Amino acid sequence: MTTFRISPAVADAFPDTLIAVVTATGLRGHEPWPATTTALEHLERQLADNTWAPADEADPRIEAWHTAYRSFGTNPRRIRPSVDALGRRMAKKGTLPRINPAVDSYNTVSVRHGLPAGAFDLDHVTGDVEIRHADGTETFTPLGEPDTVENPKPGEIIYTDTTGVLTRHWNHRDAHRTRVTENSTHVAFVLESLHHTRDGHLLKTAAVELQDLLTPHAAGSAVYYLSPEHPQVSV
Numbered sequence: 001m002t003t004f005r006i007s008p009a010v011a012d013a014f015p016d017t018l019i020a021v022v023t024a025t026g027l028r029g030h031e032p033w034p035a036t037t038t039a040l041e042h043l044e045r046q047l048a049d050n051t052w053a054p055a056d057e058a059d060p061r062i063e064a065w066h067t068a069y070r071s072f073g074t075n076p077r078r079i080r081p082s083v084d085a086l087g088r089r090m091a092k093k094g095t096l097p098r099i100n101p102a103v104d105s106y107n108t109v110s111v112r113h114g115l116p117a118g119a120f121d122l123d124h125v126t127g128d129v130e131i132r133h134a135d136g137t138e139t140f141t142p143l144g145e146p147d148t149v150e151n152p153k154p155g156e157i158i159y160t161d162t163t164g165v166l167t168r169h170w171n172h173r174d175a176h177r178t179r180v181t182e183n184s185t186h187v188a189f190v191l192e193s194l195h196h197t198r199d200g201h202l203l204k205t206a207a208v209e210l211q212d213l214l215t216p217h218a219a220g221s222a223v224y225y226l227s228p229e230h231p232q233v234s235v
Helices: 008-013 034-048 060-071 082-093 101-113 196-217
Strands: 003-006 018-025 117-121 129-133 157-160 165-168 187-193 220-226 232-234
Touching: 003 008, 003 018, 003 220, 008 129, 018 196, 034 082, 034 101, 034 196, 060 082, 060 196, 082 101, 082 117, 101 117, 101 187, 101 196, 187 196, 196 220, 220 232
Parallel strands: 003 129
Antiparallel strands: 003 232, 018 187, 018 220, 117 187, 129 157, 157 165
16 A cells, blocks of 8 residues: 655644545556547537636636645646646646546646646655655656656645655656656556635535546545645555
């Protein structure tokens, strides 16, 4: 099992945080996922019809992440939270990128609900996963850049395991090592909110939607929640 943990310092700094961890085992990423395709295309039609638009900087869900990024020294207009970058890309192009069914599923749910999302191939995670402030000595290899090694800035919030950093700037970018591909069979997806009291219902709805997209293509799935009151879950 893998334990996901919020460090005491992060819990203290962001006391209204709620993170859904959606796990799937026995994923079948090489078969068609028609419900994901339908959900993606529906969202794109809504954007084209002007009946829906991605959350932008004026939305309190995005603004909260900009404030959080600034608090740990990251300029959110240069290095954007994942949902902000994804929504801006969709608003500009009119479409979401097609990566693979599992990634397309969480991207769709993320942008629909204005919540950052990511995923880790648990077969490539070592030890436990902690959300904590970086000390600056950690190493990170960005997604799609297997020959690049970066060091997070001291104080930057990261996801990390015993080998290295899994995400930089909390949720800006994922690591290459734990990326989710069509071959990934054991995956943990995360959906995040900094304001549980305001947006917890959205997070829980999004987690159920994601689980519903995964379930037809998995041997099993489950949803867990991390918060300062419950800072550790084993999945």
